[in-house]
Amino acid sequence: MLIHELEQQGGWLFRHRSYIPLALLPFALLVLASHREPWTDVLWLERGYELGCLLISLCGLMVRGMALGYAQPGSSGRNTKEQIADHLNITGLYSVCRHPLYVGNILMMLGVLLFTKSALLALAGFFGYILFYERIIAAEERFLADKFGAVFQEWAVRTPALFPRSRQWLKPSYSFKWRAAVKGEFYGFTALVSSLFALRSLDIRFIEGAWRLDMFWFWPFAASLLLFVILRFLRKHTTLFEEPRAPEDM
Numbered sequence: 615m616l617i618h619e620l621e622q623q624g625g626w627l628f629r630h631r632s633y634i635p636l637a638l639l640p641f642a643l644l645v646l647a648s649h650r651e652p653w654t655d656v657l658w659l660e661r662g663y664e665l666g667c668l669l670i671s672l673c674g675l676m677v678r679g680m681a682l683g684y685a686q687p688g689s690s691g692r693n694t695k696e697q698i699a700d701h702l703n704i705t706g707l708y709s710v711c712r713h714p715l716y717v718g719n720i721l722m723m724l725g726v727l728l729f730t731k732s733a734l735l736a737l738a739g740f741f742g743y744i745l746f747y748e749r750i751i752a753a754e755e756r757f758l759a760d761k762f763g764a765v766f767q768e769w770a771v772r773t774p775a776l777f778p779r780s781r782q783w784l785k786p787s788y789s790f791k792w793r794a795a796v797k798g799e800f801y802g803f804t805a806l807v808s809s810l811f812a813l814r815s816l817d818i819r820f821i822e823g824a825w826r827l828d829m830f831w832f833w834p835f836a837a838s839l840l841l842f843v844i845l846r847f848l849r850k851h852t853t854l855f856e857e858p859r860a861p862e863d864m
Contacts (some may be wrong), residue, residue: 624753627746634746635723638739645732646816653731661830664814667729671806674721675799681707681714683795684786702762704769706786710778712755712769716747717776722802726809730817744776751775796845797855804842811835 627634654660685708686701707714720743727736758766773782811831818826848854 620749620752621756622753624749624751628750628753631746631750635743638723638727638735638742641735641738642727642730642813643816645730645735646813646820649731649817649820652821663731664729664810664831667725668806668810669725670728671722671725671810674718674723674725675802675806676718677707677721678715678718678802679795679799680790681718682798683790683792684788685794686788702758702766702769704765704773705784707778709773709784710780710782712773712775713747713751714778716751717778719743720747720776722806726806726813729810729813747776791857793855793857797849800842800845804838807834807838 652660653663681703684706685703711717720740723743724736724740727739730736755766755770759770773779811828811834814828814831815825818828
């Protein structure tokens, strides 16, 4: 059955989902290599476009941060080996779409692809991501349906998978956990800023025929690396990102 094939493909894609998006890199390089002159001679227009792309990606990062921050422990994360879910999130962002983390990923990648100034690449990447997550969702939801039964079925019937239905918003059941949000997304923030800086540097190289730092993007890149080093040290060597235990657990 087709649904079983989609679930099998989704299981494989789920385990390798951190690396598969790199398949877009050669196409981005081809687009940049085709640039022989600046997109525009108006600096403020170019900066405005680039910042708009960054804003789209940051919106995706914010969606992910909100989803993780309001999620129950053991229900959302970066696990890659197998499906894990001790609880089913159905409030907050999960009340308007079933997979807000993937919505965030799509927005982040869309901003990066638009940064190449290729509408064709952005459009192809967007629909490619939809197909990519469609299969992962098929595998995830089979797991959730088997584990949570009627509760999952009722929620899935009324809640769209990826395209939010804002009128269904339900207030989150839990308070926002900033530790979970920051711990889960500072890697993504550094990867985002680094990607934009790399694309901008390559664009300059192909247009001008020589390497030149665009300081407008270099300083955010340097700051994101410094922030990454600090936060990673705090995560590895301190208890700052550990959630405080509830009184009954102490």
